[in-house]
Amino acid sequence: MLSGVWFLSVLTVAGILQTESRKTAKDICKIRCLCEEKENVLNINCENKGFTTVSLLQPPQYRIYQLFLNGNLLTRLYPNEFVNYSNAVTLHLGNNGLAEIRTGAFSGLKTLKRLHLNNNKLEVLREDTFLGLESLEYLQADYNYISAIEAGAFSKLNKLKVLILNDNLLLSLPSNVFRFVLLTHLDLRGNRLKVMPFAGVLEHIGGIMEIQLEENPWNCTCDLLPLKAWLDTITVFVGEIVCETPFRLHGKDVTQLTRQDLCPRKSASDSSQRGSHADTHIQRLSPTVNPALNPTRAPKASRPPKMRNRPTPRVTVSKDRQSFGPIMVYQTKSPVPLTCPSSCVCTSQSSDNGLNVNCQERKFTNISDLQPKPTSPKKLYLTGNYLQTVYKNDLLEYSSLDLLHLGNNRIAVIQEGAFSNLTSLRRLYLNGNYLEVLYPSMFDGLQSLQYLYLEYNVIKEIKPLTFDALINLQLLFLNNNLLRSLPDNIFGGTALTRLNLRNNHFSHLPVKGVLDQLPAFIQIDLQENPWDCTCDIMGLKDWTEHANSPVIINEVTCESPAKHAGEILKFLGREAICPDSPNLSDGTILSMNHNTDTPRSLSVSPSSYPELHTEVPLSVLILGLLVVFILSVCFGAGLFVFVLKRRKGVPSVPRNANNLDEPSANMNVSTVHFFIYFAYVFVSFVSSFFQCGSGKRRL
Incomplete structure (x- = not known):
């Protein structure tokens, strides 16, 4: 009896606690957060709400969503902070003053693909910082105070593709830090890196497609030979790598230097030994030992929140800060009155006369809000703002731009001719926006454009001739969109060397008029599309397997029919793909011109088969x-000599008018007939x- 009463008491207490928990866990969409659906994904906007914790909020349990927590007061993340957020695919934690992430803080985020930790106060990335994020593909941790990364910090992030660590305090990278990840994009700009070893670092990023190393104080001596050698062997996009030391190479581009420049033979014996070591034992090189976790750096007080000045020792804040905004110039240059928009950070580099304007995460809603206008801007970063429309007149005064970064905004409309004045622009980032349709006039004026990033939009359609004006375009990223097809001749006017079509809705792609417009040996990524491995895909299979085929970065994997699901296309035979078409091989023969490098495939047509x-x-x-001709001349000359010898060998016989030498005459006539016949045959x-x-x- 007593045990029964005790059991009932326990059940009652448990019920009361569960009820209180339900009352405490408030529905996140019914309080101060704004929830709206776009493309079947719920956007939960909790920006600037003053939250110090989110563990007591209750998000939707049966919907996937993106969670925006920028600009709150989440200075520490405690264990199980996000245990209720199992359906989140994107998490924004920028501008929170975040200084510490406890072990297990991200537990429960098993489906999270994108994590933004930018503009915080993190100093160390530990081995247990990212526990629970096995599905993470995109990690942004720029504009922090990160001075140390433990070797196993990314070891569990096996799906990580993009890592953004620019504008931190990194002096070196630990050995094997990238060993267990397959990075395609790595941003290390604006740190304190002086060297980068091959062993333990560069050797593990063989699949990289873009690496940015600008604005580091590179020490261009023998110690930089491993990096130089690696750069000489890759074809991926690499930003400018400029020497800081020694003085004789200051301002020089590393890619333009020779091994002799970096490590002169007449240098001191210790330098010669280092150079020999770098040449003959590159596999044994180890990265620079990481110093203490708190290296000497500018005090945090000198780095105002939300306006991050790069803490590199070679720059100083301009005295004209109040008048012209937070401008930084090199100490080696005389101060010049450069204007910088309010709330932005501007830097002037010695390598050019332009200005780098950083307006990231500044809550701008229009580009025209940048006042005063910057002086001769070279690079403009407007990442992570609230831009929804790029108006026609927004960029009229930015004709000097070389780079324009509009990523991670909410841009859904780009007015016709908005970029028409950017004739010098080489790099344009429109990734992470809400663009749905691409059309030709959208890119008017961008004839110098080389790199175009359109990934992570909601692009469903590309109009014909959209890229025709981009005659210098080399890199085009269209991955992670909603594309099902491409128009004819869409790539005909470009000079593409890299094309990313990953993670769209392609079930097959035509070769004729689309893929055959691409140059041979282009790097192309077709993975994570719902490929339908039936007869329609034979053209793509033939194109990828031809002798002049492109470099397929990842394998094409079938999704349908069910019998081929999960199988790699190149390992499937023709009969397995299209068993009902006995003449398939005739209908999918590639028509190739051996004097060109462009592979072409004829589409399958049961009524007309191409001749080879x-x-x-x-x-x-x-x-x-x-x-x-030579044989004919030789033969004729030989025959002529033979006839002459025969005539000389015949004895003279008296002749008169009535007694002609009949054999000789017959021979002459035969010879003439022979030469006439030979000439006729030759002609x-x-x-x-x-x-x-x-x-x-x-x-």
């Missing part, structure tokens, strides 16, 4: 005619040879 013609190059045709042969050659060339 062999082309006779003009050089072969001329050589053949020359050989025939006929040459004529037919020309007709055959020209006909085959036309085919």
Whole structure:
């Protein structure tokens, strides 16, 4: 009886606690947060709400969502802080003054793909910082005070592709820090890196597609040879790497220097030994030992919140800060009155006369809000603001721009001609916005553009001729969108070397008019699309497997039909893909021109099958005619000599008018007939040879 009463008491207390917990856990969409749905994903906007914790909030349990917690007071993240947020795919924690992340803070975020920790006060990334984030693909931790990264900090992030660590205090990277991740993009700009070893660091980022190393105080001596050697062997996009020391190389681009420049043979013996070590034992190199976790740096008080000045020792804050905004110039340059928009940070580099304008996470709603206008801007960063429309007149005074970063805004509209004045722009970032349709006039004026980033939008359609004006375009990222098809000749006017179509809705792609417009040996990523491995995909299979095929960064994996789900396309035979078409091989033959590098595939048509013609190059045709002519001359000369010798060998016989030498006459007549016949045969042969050659060339 007593035990029964005790059991009932326990149940009652448990019920009361559960009820109180439900009352405490408030629905996040019914208090101060704004929830709106876009493309079947719920956006929960809790920016600038003064939250010190979010563990007591209750998000939707059966919906995937993006959670925006920018600008709150989350200075510490405690264990199980986000245990209720299991359906979050994106988490923004920028501008929170975040200084500490306790072990297990991200537990429960098993589906999170993007984590933004930018503009905080983090100093160390520990091995247990990112526990629970096994699905993470994108990590942004720029504009912190990170001076140390433990070797295993990213070891559990096996799906991590993009890592942004620019504008921190990193002096070096630990050995094997990237060993267990397959990074495609790495941003290390604005740190304190002087060298970067091959062993333990560079050797583990072989799949990198973009690495940015600008604005570090690179020490261009023998110690930099491993980095130089690595840069000489890769073809990926690399930002400017400028020497800080020694003085003789100050301001020089590392990629333009020779090994002799970095490590002169007549240098001191210790330098020679280092150079020899770098040349012959590159595998044994170890990264620079990481100093103490709190290296000497500018005091935090000198770094105002939300306006982060890069803490590099070679820059000083301009005395004109109140008048012209927070401008920084190199100590080696004389101060000049440069204007900088309020709330932005501007830097002037010795490598050019322009200005780098950083207006990241400043809550701008329009580009026209940047006042006063910056002086000769070279790079403009407007990442993470609230921009929704790029108006036609917004960028009229920015014709000097080389880089424009509009990523991670809310841009859904770009007015016609908005970029028409940016004739010098080489890099344009529009990633992480709400663009749905691309059209030709959107990119008017961008004839110098080389790199275009459009990933992580909601692009469903690309109009014909959209990229025709981008004649210098080399890199195009369209991954993580909603594309199902591409118009004919969409890449015809470009000079692409890298194309990313990953994670769209392509079930198949036509070769004729689309893929055959791409240069040979282009790097292309087609992974994570719902490829339908039936007869329609045979053109793509032939194109990727041809001798002049492109570099496929990741394998094409079938999603349908069910019998091929999960199988790699190149390992499937033709009969397995299209068993009901016995003449498939005839209908999918590649028509190739051996004098060009562009692979072309003919589409399958049951009514018309292409003929396979062999082309006779003009050089072969001329050589053949020359050989025939020489043989003919030799043969004719030999025959002529033979006839003369025969005539000299016949004894003289008296002749008169009525008694002619009949054998001799017959021989002369036969010789003439032979030469006439030989000339006729030779002319006929040459004529037919020309007709055959020209006909085959036309085919």
